[in-house]
Amino acid sequence: MGLFDKLMKDAVSGAVSNAVSEAVKKAVQPKADEIAANAVHQAADAVTQTANALNQTADATGQTAESAEAAKAASGPAEMPSKEEMQAAFGALNSLFGGFVQHAAENVKICPKCGEAASADKDFCPSCGEKLPDMTVADGAKCAKCGRQNEPGTRFCSGCGEKLPAAVLAEQAAAEADAAVLKAWAEKLPDFPVWSCGGSGMGLDLIPDTDTETWCFSVRLVTPVAAQNAVKQYRQVLMQNGFKPEGQYPSDEHLYKRVNGVSCHVDTEHCFEGDADYPSIYLNHSQPNGGYDYKKPEKKQSGGLLGALFG
Numbered sequence: 275m276g277l278f279d280k281l282m283k284d285a286v287s288g289a290v291s292n293a294v295s296e297a298v299k300k301a302v303q304p305k306a307d308e309i310a311a312n313a314v315h316q317a318a319d320a321v322t323q324t325a326n327a328l329n330q331t332a333d334a335t336g337q338t339a340e341s342a343e344a345a346k347a348a349s350g351p352a353e354m355p356s357k358e359e360m361q362a363a364f365g366a367l368n369s370l371f372g373g374f375v376q377h378a379a380e381n382v383k384i385c386p387k388c389g390e391a392a393s394a395d396k397d398f399c400p401s402c403g404e405k406l407p408d409m410t411v412a413d414g415a416k417c418a419k420c421g422r423q424n425e426p427g428t429r430f431c432s433g434c435g436e437k438l439p440a441a442v443l444a445e446q447a448a449a450e451a452d453a454a455v456l457k458a459w460a461e462k463l464p465d466f467p468v469w470s471c472g473g474s475g476m477g478l479d480l481i482p483d484t485d486t487e488t489w490c491f492s493v494r495l496v497t498p499v500a501a502q503n504a505v506k507q508y509r510q511v512l513m514q515n516g517f518k519p520e521g522q523y524p525s526d527e528h529l530y531k532r533v534n535g536v537s538c539h540v541d542t543e544h545c546f547e548g549d550a551d552y553p554s555i556y557l558n559h560s561q562p563n564g565g566y567d568y569k570k571p572e573k574k575q576s577g578g579l580l581g582a583l584f585g
């Protein structure tokens with residue numbers, strides 16, 4: 275991933291872009307005549323670093339070559355720049371950086387599937403082939419209700435609280451991906467009630483190297499407690515659909531049902547061995563230990579007193 279893409283991804287994730295903006299603001303905002311000699315040193319470093327970053331970015335895009343020249347000039351020679359030079363450099367950087375962010379936001383789209391950045395003229399994601407949305411990063415941060423242009427990566431409009439287009443689109447994409455997983459479940463595992471207990475970020479994967487073909491369904495819940503409740507709820511759904519604890523070690527963590535002589539098994543015992551808010555449920559066609567008709571052996575009549583008297 276190039277620096278340009280990285281900057282954009284960071285801008286979308288928000289935190290890093292804010293950190294960069296803060297760093298630049300700190301370097302740019304103080305009036306030069308208030309900067310003590312020590313601060314000038316630090317600011318010069320910040321200018322050099324930012325200029326380097328802008329140079330690389332310009333290389334990556336080829337679109338800000340002029341700006342890069344200005345930044346290169348701004349980074350200047352190694353010795354201490356004069357106050358006037360610093361002021362000029364700060365001024366140039368200020369407009370450069372602000373201009374860059376806006377320019378990038380208007381010319382970049384983010385893939386709703388893989389999250390990679392692509393230039394605005396692309397219709398399909400170069401990384402994963404997904405159809406790209408029409409909206410650029412800037413469009414995605416522009417409020418549909420009040421029209422305010424928010425910073426890229428913002429979820430809710432800072433002017434009116436409306437959910438922003440990029441956030442709406444991301445939620446739609448996530449919901450579609452989950453729906454596709456549940457559809458695949460219904461096709462591949464028709465005898466197992468499809469998950470209906472909430473969450474997002476779902477996956478259904480075939481576990482490699484197992485004796486019995488075993489599928490793992492995983493789903494992200496908001497909190498570990500919500501995850502526990504969702505799994506409990508799914509056990510209820512299973513039992514309502516005729517699944518039961520069976521065999522030698524009956525437990526509601528392993529529920530079984532025979533469908534046309536085939537044993538269906540849902541394992542929720544190992545749900546939380548990964549993340550506490552990301553349960554993994556295992557589905558396969560194995561028999562319960564000891565079989566469906568397992569009966570506990572009757573306790574043998576002990577010898578004891580009665581045995582001694584009547585034996």
Ligand SMILES: [Zn+2]
Nearest residue numbers: 385388399402
């Ligand atoms: Zn993609």
Ligand SMILES: [Zn+2]
Nearest residue numbers: 417420431434
């Ligand atoms: Zn708004």
